[in-house]
Amino acid sequence: MDKFSVSAIRAITAGALAIAAQLMGISAAPAQNLSGLDVYRIISQGVQEASVRGRPATIAVTDRVGNVLAVYQMPGAPVTVTVNSGRTVRTGIDGLAGVIPSTMAAISKAVTGAYLSSSGNAFSTRTASQIVQRNFNPLEVLGAGGPLFGVQFSQLPCSDLNRRFVNAALPPPPDQFRGPKRAPLGLSADTGGLPLYIGGVVVGGVGVLADGVYGLDTDVSNIDADEDEIIAIAASTGYAPPADIVASRITVDGKTLRFTDARPASLAATPHLAPAVNPAGFVAVTGYTDGGILAGQSYGATGSGVRAINPAMDGPGYANVANIAGFTPFILSSGPDAPLFPLVAGASNEGQSLTAAEVPVILGHALRVASSARAQIRRPLQSFAQVTVSIVDAEGQVLAQARTPDAPIFGIDVSLQKARSAAFMSRRDAAANLQSPGVFPAIRVVANAINGLIPQHAYSVPDYVQNMRAFVGPGALSDGMAYSVRAIGNLARPYYPDGVNVNGNGPLSRPVADWSPFSTGLQFDLVVPNIINHVLFVRNLNLDVTGDGRGDFDPDGNGAVNDTGFGCTPVVSNSSGLNPLANGLQIFAGSSPIYKNGVLVGAIGVSGDGIDQDDMVAFLGLHNAAIGLGTGVSHAPAAIRADQIVAAGVRLRYVSCPFSPFINSNEQRACEGK
Amino acid sequence: MRVVGLSGNIKIGFAIAMGLVACALPVYAQQLTVAGTQLAPVVLSSPAAGLIEKQIVMAGDVAQATHLVVQFAGVPALMRDRQGVYQPWDLDPAHLADNGFTPSGDQLTFKVFNQDLSDKNFPMRVTLYYRANGELKFGYFDVMRVN
Structure with a gap:
């Protein structure tokens, strides 16, 4: 046996032992959860910092599976947000001002901190900001889009998977605290959302909205002094992740991720000395919390739903x-x-x-x-x-x-x-389903509503089929070609090929001049009615666009706006009548x-x-x-995989597997020829 | 465009914004079509008294068979049979059970539930179908609990 083989065997053995140790260790991971007192402490620490800074804030705390444990709104805190990607784009919800409640933004930020994190990685909304933009890193010309490009439109309020809060005044179902719960605006890239840990185990997230802006960080080359983030750091004191797992210890494509630009030294107050808060600040948020304080569920226990x-x-x-x-x-x-x-x-x-x-x-x-x-x-x-x-x-x-x-x-x-x-x-009927006229008129009212709010936004789901056919070929989305999401993603970037900033957009994306993380293209346009419906529900804004004397989302005329229904997107399968994209396109x-x-x-x-x-x-x-x-x-x-498609002189990708993919072998090119 | 039952400043802001809306289409359909339609949702104030029915307009169609499918989060699609029993559906329209609902004039009423739904996950989706003139027409509506 030669030396190489011996070292290879040693590596394999070490890898196998590492796997065994991890699997054994994970099965014995301790259950942890936030108590009501923990939630109160987190809120009070945040409120104190916000008070000293003179930046009244809205603060939300969730558990790991998205149950909203409390939302606190200080007097003078911005009641609504302005959505701003920093790109002066006025399509999608970008630029929308005075409509979306700060409570919804704070909850989405808390959920993001909790949902992106684990015992092996602690990610924040700043991390999310870094990995959802059109270049990675943001502003890095010729850098491909962020690795999680599009993840902001997940955990949507219309998802058929994510659970919904049940008001305590109603007879609760037996599994009312099981997750994962939905995020009111999807995942957030607005700095000021952090995970919470106890004993190295993620137990939830905290989200802060004080500056009135729901946006993202477009420049990772500087160090921000972000009020939302500093207040969140204060709130999470005592519940911080282990230093070794924060995003800034993790690299992707050789680029170090960001966790937070704030440091404990940035704080203006001493968190553990935070005084009691005015109980009147705990607020109800329709669809999320009735205004009380809840203890969090222990992830892994039956009550958590996982x-x-x-x-x-x-x-x-x-x-x-x-x-x-x-x-x-x-x-x-x-x-x-x-x-x-x-x-x-x-x-x-x-x-x-x-x-x-x-x-x-x-x-x-x-x-x-x-x-x-x-x-x-x-x-x-x-x-x-x-x-x-x-x-x-x-x-x-x-x-x-x-x-x-x-x-x-x-x-x-x-x-x-x-x-x-x-x-x-x-599917061979993908184009037909996207162009089906029967399901679109009902939700077009909402599209008109958003057009009224943001006149430049053109709602045109069927047009994306035409875009695809002009770009890929006349049979696109009906010729039976097999699309992985990697291939779909190639076509859904604001530059084609991905990251080449001098080029135009892919056919499933908005043109770059109209594109932002708040207006991605087909992905967003399929769910925008659901999102707007949900905002109107949370605010109980009972619009009557049709002028028939009753609210458009209040068909029973009882004055209450209905929530968005079962499943996202207006698409229904021509063959079964069921929704094939019931939690949105990714x-x-x-x-x-x-x-x-x-x-x-x-x-x-x-x-x-x-x-x-x-x-x-x-x-x-x-x-x-x-x-x-x-x-x-x-x-x-192989003959029908999307990597057989060459569009605009560039071949689509079907799959891309990593270098040195395994921890128990030295195998390379694991996917080649398969 | 009106804003129903809101405070004054919110009304004004939305009224200005909505002033740009040139025209509006009917919100919810009352008929089924081969491409599918969206029907008005149902909101239950008490899931314990879960009586759900849906009336549609036939527009001259004569239904040879009527079908009904329900989806809850996480549960495979369930079809209703003539006895009101729900059972898994394999998503093949040819295998849908005929519920035998009969029209009254030009209106057809689908009886969905009349039972305690307290232990169900909401919202749920109900899809209605009928066959007429060799075509399968369908439409769907959502059922939510008040919150």
């Missing part, structure tokens, strides 16, 4: 997922304590379908790949990737979902968005459509680590499962 698979309770399908994965994954739970997504077979498409026996094999193999994948965004080094994996059928209906135990919460919704997006865009990588005997039968979506890692878990997970199954399940035939 728990380990119990083979005896959850059925043989999920037991098989655990067997194949090699560890005990977590799932969402509902009702008494059953899987929220019971493992089921997929609908038939052109005579082919995923069976209930095939679904757990695909899910288990994907999680198995994750457990040996070298994490991009986690500390310490040699950690494996922690992700959520979703499987859907060709109609976008959920067949199963499971996750590694410490995966960030945001991936629960995003992995499902990715799976649905890949399945939907690969446009950053981590998915593969699934085929069986050459026919589209569904898709797999992965989210939680770096996008190349997510992509690899989806791609290799499906590949390995296909080999094991031998039932005709496979990737799309």
Whole structure:
């Protein structure tokens, strides 16, 4: 045996031991939660800092699964925000002033801090700002778009996955505090949202809105003195993440992420000396909190809605997922304590379908790949990737979902968005569904409303089909080509190819002059009616655009505005009548459509680590499962994958896997030829 | 455009903004079509008294069969059979159970639920279908609980 082989074996052995240690350690992770006293302390620390600075603030605290534990609004705090990307764009909700409540912004910021973080990484809304812009880093000419480009339109208030708050005055369902809960404006990139930790375990997030602006940081080359962020630092004192896992200890593509520009030394007051606050400041927010203080749920316990698979309770399908994965994954739970997504077979498409026996094999193999994948965004080094994996059928209906135990919460919704997006865009009737006239008139009223608020915004979902056909070819979205979300993302950037700042936009994006993180293109235009509806609901702004004497979202005429309904987007499948994009379109990588005997039968979506890692878990997970199954399940035939498309002289990408992808081997090019 | 039941300053701000709206279309449909329509949502003040019915206009169509599908968060789509029992649907329209609802004049009433819905996750989506002249027409509405 030569020296290389010995060192390789040592590396493999060390990697295997590292995996075993991590899996054993994670299964024993302690449950932690915020008590009501913790929530009060966080609020009072923030209020004190804001008072000393003379910047009255709105402060929200959530637990890890998004339950709003309290919202506090100081006298004189801005009641509404101005949305401002810093780009003087006036499409989408960019530039919208005096409409969106500060409470909604603060909650979204708190949710973002909680949902992006884990015991291996602590990310803030400043981190989010850095990774959602049109270049990464922002302003870096020829830098491709942020790795999580589009993640701001996840956890949406219309998502069919994310749960909703139930007012305590009503008979509560038995699972009322189970998450993940929705974020009122989606995820936030406005600095001033931080995760909260106890004993190294993320227990929630805090969001602060004092400056009246809901925006993002367009320049990461300087150090900001951001009032929202400084107040959030004060609020989170005593609940800070371990120093080794903050974003500034983590690199992506060789670029160091940012956690916060504020430091404890920036504080004007001493947090632990914070006095009691006026209880009148605790406010109700329709759809989120009734104005009291709640204790947070312990992540991993049944009450949180996210728990380990119990083979005896959850059925043989999920037991098989655990067997194949090699560890005990977590799932969402509902009702008494059953899987929220019971493992089921997929609908038939052109005579082919995923069976209930095939679904757990695909899910288990994907999680198995994750457990040996070298994490991009986690500390310490040699950690494996922690992700959520979703499987859907060709109609976008959920067949199963499971996750590694410490995966960030945001991936629960995003992995499902990715799976649905890949399945939907690969269907032969994608164009027809996007152009269907039947479902659009009802929500066009809302579109008119936003047009009135922001006259430059043109609402034109069907136009994106024409854009695609002019750009990609006349058969686009009806020719049966297989689109991964990476390929969709290539087409949904304000520069094509991605990051080349002198070029025009992709066909699913707004032109760069009209583009901003608050107005991305098809992704945003599919959900803008839901978002505006939800803002009107939270404010109980009972608009009557139609002039029929009753509110447009108050069909029963009782004076109360209805919330946005079941599922995002007005799209319905021509074949089933169901919504195939019920939690919105996603446009950053981590998915593969699934085929069986050459026919589209569904898709797999992965989210939680770096996008190349997510992509690899989806791609290799499906590949390995296909080999094991031998039932005709496979990737799309190479001839119909989106990387066969050359548009404007540039080939689309189908999948991109990382260098040195595994922690237990030296294998490279893991996805090549598959 | 009106703003219903709001304080004065909010009314004025929105009235100015909405003044740019040139025309507005009807908000919710009352008929089903082959492309699908959005029907007015239903808001339950008490899920314990979960009586849900939906009346649609047939516009001269003669329904040969009527179908009804319900979706809750996380639950596979459920179809209603003629006895009012819900069971999983494989998403194949050919397999939808006929509910046998009959029109009254030009109106057809779909009976969705009449049971305690307290333990259900809201919102839910209800999709209504009927077959007429060889075509499957459908529309959907959402059911929410007041909050």
